[in-house]
Amino acid sequence: MNVNEDLMEKGLQKIEWAENWMKILAEIRKRWEKEKPLKGIKITATLHVEAKTATLIKTLVAGGAKVSVAACNPETTQDDVAEALRKYARVYAKRGMSEEEYWESIRRALDIEPDIIIDDGGDTHYLVHAELPELAKDIIGGTEETTTGVKRLFAMQKEGILKYPVVLVNEARMKYLFDNRYGTGESTIFGIMNATNLCLSGKTIVVCGYGWCGRGIAFKAKGMGANVIVCEVDPIRACEAIMDGFHVMRLIDAVKHADFVITATGNIKVVRKEHFLAAKDGCIFANAGHFNVEVWISDLESISIKKRKLRYFGLPYNDYLIEEFTLKNGKKLYLLGKGRLVNLVCGQGHPVEVMDLSFSLQALSVEWLIKNKGKLKKQLYRVPREIDELVAKLKLKTLKVEIDELTEEQKRYLESWKLEI
Numbered sequence: 001m002n003v004n005e006d007l008m009e010k011g012l013q014k015i016e017w018a019e020n021w022m023k024i025l026a027e028i029r030k031r032w033e034k035e036k037p038l039k040g041i042k043i044t045a046t047l048h049v050e051a052k053t054a055t056l057i058k059t060l061v062a063g064g065a066k067v068s069v070a071a072c073n074p075e076t077t078q079d080d081v082a083e084a085l086r087k088y089a090r091v092y093a094k095r096g097m098s099e100e101e102y103w104e105s106i107r108r109a110l111d112i113e114p115d116i117i118i119d120d121g122g123d124t125h126y127l128v129h130a131e132l133p134e135l136a137k138d139i140i141g142g143t144e145e146t147t148t149g150v151k152r153l154f155a156m157q158k159e160g161i162l163k164y165p166v167v168l169v170n171e172a173r174m175k176y177l178f179d180n181r182y183g184t185g186e187s188t189i190f191g192i193m194n195a196t197n198l199c200l201s202g203k204t205i206v207v208c209g210y211g212w213c214g215r216g217i218a219f220k221a222k223g224m225g226a227n228v229i230v231c232e233v234d235p236i237r238a239c240e241a242i243m244d245g246f247h248v249m250r251l252i253d254a255v256k257h258a259d260f261v262i263t264a265t266g267n268i269k270v271v272r273k274e275h276f277l278a279a280k281d282g283c284i285f286a287n288a289g290h291f292n293v294e295v296w297i298s299d300l301e302s303i304s305i306k307k308r309k310l311r312y313f314g315l316p317y318n319d320y321l322i323e324e325f326t327l328k329n330g331k332k333l334y335l336l337g338k339g340r341l342v343n344l345v346c347g348q349g350h351p352v353e354v355m356d357l358s359f360s361l362q363a364l365s366v367e368w369l370i371k372n373k374g375k376l377k378k379q380l381y382r383v384p385r386e387i388d389e390l391v392a393k394l395k396l397k398t399l400k401v402e403i404d405e406l407t408e409e410q411k412r413y414l415e416s417w418k419l420e421i
């Protein structure tokens, strides 16, 4: 077996494992294999190239689509999965790409002149609008997986430059309530434990941001027995964090106690020079947000006299997962996964069942875009309520859980303003 065959075999096994547990996507695939709703459709999917993503790609192909795949992050590809995925799609992804290689791989994936773009983080929507606008005229629509991508798309819509309809998968309840909260919660904790092999119980963990991702991380960290401090700029969310039982304070105060600082804000320069200087010796920094801008690495570098890499991991990482920074006073600070998404760079991404929900929403949103071709405006769309509820119903079905239904009398009561029954 040559190196590529060996990689492919490993990747196929990972995909098979994920597929076994992605029951909702399996139901969609069964229907699509018969109906072929994506027949003749070309899709560029820019996603984290790992086993759950491969299951989505296989589903799109089963539905009749021709697919090209690019990575939505230079450091999150699992090379064995990328190799295996070549059986089903054109793949332009490799772990550890340079910035140039990263953008070039998205350009190559766009060479198929897609009808649909599936994106995670907004880089492909950005590239089409900023550099390849001629592609947009044939694009039926796009989807967006994550909060950061949604934020960018809203900015594009506000400027009136959006060139095709985009479904905001991230805004579906079956997405953010599960993927952002439980998915990010579990996978972030896993990534940190995998990279460090340290105990979280009894440690002080600072979580920056109390959106759905931050909430998930804070609760899972608390569940591991850590003392959790939340830092949040929104006063309402800060109150929520207090009522949820967390300490809330400014980051500059929190870092003095922190063993770990985890960012999940979607913003830039959240942890910067003043915070590194105030942090205690041995503090470990990790980012759970989409881009590597939350922990401001150049500030950390500027106050360090020495930097070295620690803890090399083989497949699927093939890299060092920790960087050690020594400051002038001898204090050592650590950064996980180069400040990129710690759950994917140091872990394996969200748990399989969680991605089953998110990618089922993706698949059904793609089908909805195709069904509504020519009827949609160049604007952002929420995932239709029926799709959100269908995914919930399918989830319950796979769990063999039955729920009650409203009686006709209860429905009438809910719609009535009068007191008599």
Ligand code: ADE
Pocket (backbone or CB within 6 Å): 047, 048, 050, 052, 053, 120, 145, 146, 343, 344, 348, 349, 350, 355
């Ligand atoms: N696996 C595939 N896509 C992912 C995402 N956006 N977040 C976490 N894990 C993933």
